[in-house]
Structure formats: C-alpha cells, structure tokens
Amino acid sequence: MDTDPKLSVDEVQLKAHASNWEEAIQVAAKPLVDGKKITNDYVTAMIDSVKKLGPYIVIAPGLALGHARPSEAVHQTGFAIATLAEPVKFGNKDNDPVDLVVILASTSDTAHLSLLQKIVMFLNDSQNLETLRCAKTREDAKHIAEQINGGDQ
C-alpha cells in the first residue's frame, strides 16, 4: 500500500548532464532507481515507449514526461525531476530541445494522481518553470520539492 507520495529533494536534480534523450531519461530516473522505487526495467520501458510511440512525451516546449505503464517494475509510486545543463533533442518537431525531464512512475492507474495534480499545478505557472530552469543548488531543489508537495500553498 502506498502512502501519499511526495517528491524528495534527492529526486530533484538540477543542471544534470546527458548527451542524448535516452541518457536524459536514465539520468532523471536514477534517484528513483537508487531509492528502490523503480527497477531498471521501468527505465527501459520508458525508453521503449518513446521508441514505439514517438516523442509525444515532450508535452510542452522543452519539457519531457518520461513514463511507462504501471507494472511490477514500480515498487513505489514516485516522481523525479531533472533540469539539463545541455538540452537534448527527443525528435519532437514542436517542443525540442528538452531541458526539463519529469519522470512519473506509478504502481496503479490512480496511485500517482494526487502528486501529479500538484506537479501539474506547479508546471501551469510559467514563473515556476522559469524558477526551476534557473535553479542550481541543493537549497533551490529543496524549495522546489517543498513547493510542489505543498500544492497551491
């Protein structure tokens, strides 16, 4: 049974390095793998999903939402966010290059909804996107995680 999922400071990586889109997903998802929330199979599934369905996961300018279907590869519902020091191309005509990767992993079709709602509210505000893209330090990451977990406060 999941407790209400939260974003931890370790799951927010700022100015991470990746040389291509596959690496960007791997790097962004690493805290979830390290935290045993997901296995490497889930990372592979996220990459395979882009190969199969195309780069539609780039859902806004510069923003990719890495995800796959809920599966046994997800032990605990979680999210991770990474900004990239050097943007990478996913092959999306409208929204490349990507400098912001959000990873979503859910144990079920519904377990991620409350945290996703909070992240969506955060991303709705262009000011927040600007703050996130300019953020550099662990202190910045902490503020961002707190702001997202706090919802609209």
Place this chain on the structure above:
Amino acid sequence: MKIIAVCGLGVGSSVIAKMNIESILSEEGKDEVDVDTVDLGSIRSAPADIYVTTRELFEDFPEEDKEKTIVLTNFVDKNDIKAHLDPKMAELENK
C-alpha cells in the same frame, strides 16, 4: 458533452491534459462536461464529442475522428489549451 484526452499509454500526458481541461471548464462554469482519458489503441471503443491529443499521435488517429480532434503542442499551458478548446466547444454548441 464528452471530451477525451488521448495519449500513448493513457496514464501520463493525457491525465495532465484532463486535469488542465477540467480546471479550465470549472473556471468557465461548465462542470457538466465529462472529461476522460484513453490510450490511442482504445480510441475506437471510446466515443467522444472532442478528442485532445499531440501532433505525433494525431497522425495515427482514425481518419473519421480527426475532424473532432484538437491538437495541442503544450499540455501544461492552460491559456494555450483554452485557446484551442473554447472555439471547438462553441462550434459544437452552435450545431
């Protein structure tokens, strides 16, 4: 009226679109509009008045549903979604 957001898996981007569309409809006082999500493979068994999707997936849409479909390039910008959604809804309401 029924709106369905379509994505590759039906758990990520379409859910984000659904959340934003519901929030827009709520601001417009149109809470009676039903918003749902579906993966592209299940679209034929999910009839709707309006479909919402991305450019990549639109190309794979069933031909007969394309006319009902709004193509979004930005799933998190509510102003952009609203600019696409409102005219489409007005078009349907005036039919």
